[in-house]
Amino acid sequence: MPILMPSFFGPISVRTLADLIAATATADETSPDSKNGWETDTAYRLVERLVIGRCSDHGAFADIAQRVLMMVYNLPEARVLSLLAKFNGVRRLPMNSGLEQVLAAMVGELEQAIAMLPDGTRKMRCRSFLKYQEGIFYDACGRFDLAAAMHIQSAYEASRINDAPGATIAQFCEMACRFKHALCQDKMDDADVWFQCMEGSFAQVVEATRNSPFQVSWAEDNCPACMLAACIWVDQAPKEWRAWVATLVATAKLAKVYEYDGRFAQAVEMAFMGNPEADAALIAISGDSVNPELQATVLLLLARRAMRAGKRDAATEFVNRMPKEGAQHVCAVAQRLLAGRTE
Incomplete structure (x- = not known):
């Protein structure tokens, strides 16, 4: 059928x-x-x-x-x-170890196929797209340094054919991966720098993708969702967070694929605004996401709120529920939280 x-x-x-x-x-x-x-x-x-x-x-x-x-x-x-x-x-x-091996084999096949293409803009665009896809793949595997390197190559290939949307998206992804790598390495000063770089890169993505096929998916969903999650990872709330929430809520109405990010944004807004129903809203979405990074981020926010309320056992339970694959950087932050290290 x-x-x-x-x-x-x-x-x-x-x-x-x-x-x-x-x-x-x-x-x-x-x-x-x-x-x-x-x-x-x-x-x-x-x-x-x-x-x-x-x-x-x-x-x-x-x-x-x-x-x-x-x-x-x-x-x-x-x-x-x-x-x-x-x-x-x-x-x-x-993602799992078996799928990771399948994808790694596909990368090898793609590298060979692209190398055999005749020179020209099609070949360069294919190479840029492959490096972007590799970057997203290695990001999901927690290999953030390698993912950043792939996004650098993607941005380079995109810039060679004047693909401004592709180049700026890849640059944003590179900075996000370097930010995550710093969190895993417990280099919080570096993480703060990369967080600021991401803010500036986000603005460039908005400009470069305007009226392009990537405006909604990147300028109005992926980037603001990433920035809002990053706020939780470093426990900061820059003034732009309200605009990011509004953008995600509006975008969620456009297609099913954006719905969870809109619910995530609304729950985070309740938490940031001190709404007493915030925990219930966060718990309601904590098991719904197919994205392990966002699921872990929601659980991190719940754990942080529990710690501030003096409920360490509850915080530990939230941390223990975090997915182990695809969210290593969030888990690293959570372990720092439980250890009482907030510097």
Whole structure:
């Protein structure tokens, strides 16, 4: 039975979406411009917006990419895009050691496939996208120094083809990874510096992605969600936090994939404002996220509130509930909290 995706026109099967991308790739003679990929790239992003953005079905997106891959295997650039799309879908699944090995093997296959592409803007865009995807992958594995290095390479490749949105997003991701690495290394002075760098980089992302396909996903969701979580990790509340909450709440109304970030923002706002119902709101969402980093962040905020109320046992219970994979930096902060180290 085919998997169906809702759309404006009614349910669409995975097979139909794969056929659409493959047909686009077969007739595609376009080149990337400064804010978009070529037509096949754009087709993949539109399908991603439907399958991941509206339906949060990462496995289905990987399945679509695999189906396209089988149809365009003789088109080198379309084959690479399909491998990248498959990687994009698979790396969003819950991380474990087995999946990590699968993704590492896919990286090797992609490196070889991209190296064989003819020189040009398509090749550079594919390389930039691969390095970005690698950075997100290594971030999820807790290898933040390596993730930062991948994002540096992604930004470089993006800048070579005047892809300002891609370059600034990669730069923001690099700084976020360096921030997380500093938290893991217990280098709080460095963490404070990188936190400030992230604030400045966020503003650059907002400017560079305006009216681009990445405005909503990055300027209005990923970046403000990351900044709000970072506030909790370093126990700071800069004046911009209210604007970040408002942006996330508004964005949550646009697609299912953004809903949890909106709920997260509302619960954090209640905590920052001293609302007596804040703990109940945080507990309600503490087990709902498929993102281990945000789940651990909610539990960290609950633990910190419990410690300030003199409830150490409750704080310890919240910390013990934190996911062990994908949130090593948050766990490091939590252990400092339990040890009474707040410097």
